[in-house]
Amino acid sequence: MNARGQKPDMKTLHPATQLVHGGTNRSQFGEVSEALFLTQAYAYPDMETAEARMKGAEPGYVYSRYSNPTVDMFQQRIALLEGAEAARATASGMAAVTTALMAQLRAGDHVVAARAMFGACLYVVEDMLPRFGVPSTLVDGGDLSRWRAAMRPETKLLFLETPTNPCLEVYDIAAIAAIAHEYGARLVVDNVFATPILQKPLALGADCVVYSATKHIDGHGRCLGGIILGGRDLIENEIHPFYKQTGPCLSPFNAWVFLKSLETLALRVRQQGQNAERITEFLSGHRHVFNVRYPGRPDHPQADVVKRQMSGGGTLVSFEVRGGKPAAFAFANRLSLIAIANNLGDAKSLITHPATTTHQRLTPEARAALGVTDGLLRLSAGLEDAGDLIADLDAALEVLDSQDLAAE
Ligand SMILES: *Cc1c(COP(=O)(O)O)cnc(C)c1O
Secondary structure, X not given: OOOOOOOOOHHHOOHHHHHHHOOOOOOOOOOOOOOOOOOOEOOOOOHHHHHHHHHOOOOOOOEOOOOOHHHHHHHHHHHHHHOOOEEEEEOOHHHHHHHHHXXXXXXXXXXXXXXXXXXXXXXXXXXXXXXXXXXXXXEOOOOHHHHHHHOOOOEEEEEEEOOOOOOOOOOOHHHHHHHHHHOOOEEEEEOOOOHHHHOXXXXXXXXXXEEEOOOOOOOOOOOOOEEEEEOHHHHHHHHHHHHHHHOOXXXXXXXXXXXXXXXXXXXXXXXXXXXXXXXXXXHHOOOOEEEEEOOOOOOOOOHHHHHHHOOXXXXXXXXXXXXXXXXXXXXXXXXXXXXEOOOOOOOOOEEEOHHHOOOOOOOHHHHHHHOOOOXXXXXXXXXXXXHHHHHHHHHHHHHHHOHHHHHO
């Protein structure tokens, strides 16, 4: 806002600008960097105002479990980027997923979800929802006929993530949204792996998008958080009452950290994506490596869908080393720059062995069905120099030249 009170219309500006300025709400002090309103409650000028605000008859803050100015700025900034009418920020990505699902479902409804998904999301859909009278059917998300076959008259929600964790399969959001709508159901998309920079599920027909802000949105490995985005009616009339009364709200401190991170989100995702591409090229030709998966490559099994719905391949690469678990462990233990951690989207490159960590809970058969083999590794490319990362991978892969490991 300038001296004449003019404010640019953020909706008409480009993402890079929205990420720096979107949602900014300056206090009377005119601070340039967004203020951190670390407060639980708000003092009212008088009892009449308290009564009116509690009733919703007058706008204004009441209690930070419902809303908070710093959290609002974060919500508005991402909503602009996503092209969503409204958003609610949560304490973690799982709080976003659980709130989005619980708030939209009731006993008697049915959910269809893609089997390949983040472990905790699988727990919510497969184990928790049925306890509350909401059965779920898990399908191969890449096969549209499976989605269609699973639909029932009482199917209320379809849920998926794409690209998937950890095998980076890609599902056709527009086609699955069309199936949902044909049956009067809604589609919820977990867009963590693609990020709001590379994929816009709402524009492709999804009704609701969820993120773990813990990943690329923070991008520096500090705070947990999440966000739910969608149309105004869905967010304000279905998500908000549940959110307000059950308390999955985001700390204003974490919202403030995320606001600063959003300023560099596009730059980071672009650079980390370039690093992921360079790493993919290196791994693809390596003697100890096979089945390299990166959504940005022409040899990706769903390259045509990637082309239609993503504007880049993302920051993650998955691959298998020859020699199963002993080889995967020996290789990862030799890395000196790339850290072993089951997080992703960080400025620091991280590697994980899904079979023994994120997917440990599954039976060997369930892991096999998802392609989570004993030799599979998932690499989250960070912001380091790509040449340094490749040198680290190259040196660590040399350990597999040993006969013992190759024989496994
Ligand atoms: C990390 C992650 C979540 C959960 O987020 P938290 O912030 O860890 O609760 C959900 N979905 C996907 C795809 C994730 O990567």
